[in-house]
Amino acid sequence: MDIGPAEFRRISAYIYDELGIRLTDNKRTMLAGRLHKRLRELQLATVSDYCDYLFSPRGQQLEKIHLFNAVTTNKTDFFREPSHFDYLVGQVLPAWQRLGRRSFRVWSAGCSSGEEPYTLAMVLDDYARQHSDFVFEIIATDISTRVLDQAKQAVYHEERIAPVPMALRRRYLLRSRDRTSPLVRIVPELRRHVRFGRLNFMDEQFALPFVLDVIFCRNVIIYFDHPTQERLVQKFCRHLQPDGHLFLGHSESLHGYAVPLQQIAPTVYRHQPALAAV
Incomplete structure (x- = not known):
């Protein structure tokens, strides 16, 4: 054809x-x-x-x-770009807890078939087990209804879970009663932390239920031209707490963009609203 x-x-x-x-x-x-x-x-x-x-x-x-x-392209993996999750746990969460806020709120923007938000849920739940006062919420969105349906099912082939550390596999993944089946499913307790919804980045207003502490939007903006990227990141900032963080993909950069974000690590940015006035 x-x-x-x-x-x-x-x-x-x-x-x-x-x-x-x-x-x-x-x-x-x-x-x-x-x-x-x-x-x-x-x-x-x-x-x-x-x-x-x-x-x-x-x-x-x-x-x-x-x-x-x-x-739409839907390439994703569990624990993709693992240094981001290390930075989240080692730097972002301790600083956030010192602020005394009530609930840690994350958006997986362009969540595809769910590997990223479920990775976030594993990492944050593991952190909560060590910090009894820590609670979190995750919203995950995509434009594709097909991959959102897959994400809500939370069923994956065992080959897909290879990057998940063994301790987290034992805690958060369920195997089928049919021991010959190669499929696993995310445990219900973890699935309850993630809310999925359809969202188009071109919408002028994002119907999000809360202001966010962290946005993961990785390997998404590379599909847009420069003006569209800049407008999209500006919209992200409207929904991001002051000192909140935006995580981009390894090949993405905001160099030269008129956005109130300061790079603090490779592809990690902190929201600094005062920069908008500069």
């Missing part, structure tokens, strides 16, 4: 307007591959037919979710 230049421009412009993701011409083959299954399911012969359906009133109601599911 191929996508003609006109259809690619039409779909890619729509994706940019809706999701902020810019697809360059070298992504045509990738987009064709991801749409192939949808055309089969809809029994449509060409991408032109798909465009006609997508931009019809019915398609705008029913199909755009499937398009967003198809085009």
Whole structure:
């Protein structure tokens, strides 16, 4: 299946307007591959037919979710970039506790199939076992309903849990009663700490239930152009406590951005609202 230049421009412009993701011409083959299954399911012969359906009133109601599911990238792992979790436990949490705040609140922004928020839940619950007055809440969001459904199920193939330390596996993962099954599930006590919801980063206002102490948004903003990245990080700051922290992916940087954040470690930033006035 191929996508003609006109259809690619039409779909890619729509994706940019809706999701902020810019697809360059070298992504045509990738987009064709991801749409192939949808055309089969809809029994449509060409991408032109798909465009006609997508931009019809019915398609705008029913199909755009499937398009967003198809085009978003959902690469994640348990304990991905482990130095971030070491910094969280060793630096951020002790400093936060000294402030005497009531509940530690974290947002996994772009949570994919759940490995990141469940890693956070493991790390924070382990910390709470050593600090009896520590309580925490995690909200996890993604644009893709497909991966959110997977995250809510909290079921993973045993190959996926290889990065999880053995002590945490024993405490937080349940094996199937069928001992031949390669699947494990996050324990209910940990799942209760995580609230999942769908969120589009292009929304002007994020419907979040609380102001945050930490935002993990890792390996997400690389898919946006510079102006979209800057606007998104500015919106993050509106929901971040003063002295709260933003964690980005290893290849992401805010160098040169007009945002009230100070880099304090590789890809770790502290919210400094006073910088907005400088």
